[in-house]
Amino acid sequence: MVKKVLTWGGIAFLIFFIAFRPNSAADVFKSLGGGIVDIAQGFGEFVTNLVA
Incomplete structure (x- = not known):
């Protein structure tokens, strides 16, 4: 019940x-995007360095 109320409130x-x-x-959505x-690029660099 509380989860439903918080979801609808959000x-x-x-x-x-x-x-x-x-x-x-x-601005908020641009920052989140x-x-x-940045996270995706970091993950891609990690995998590239791991394989190379």
């Missing part, structure tokens, strides 16, 4: 954040 907050602060929301790209 979704509501996300919609509110995007609707009323679109520039800030875009950049972090994911």
Whole structure:
């Protein structure tokens, strides 16, 4: 029950954040995307160095 409430609360907050602060929301998603790209590149370099 608590998990369901927190999930719906998070979704509501996300919609509110995007609707009323679109520039800030875009910055957050850009930062998250950049972090994911950095992790993927690091993993790729690790595998390359491991094989080579």
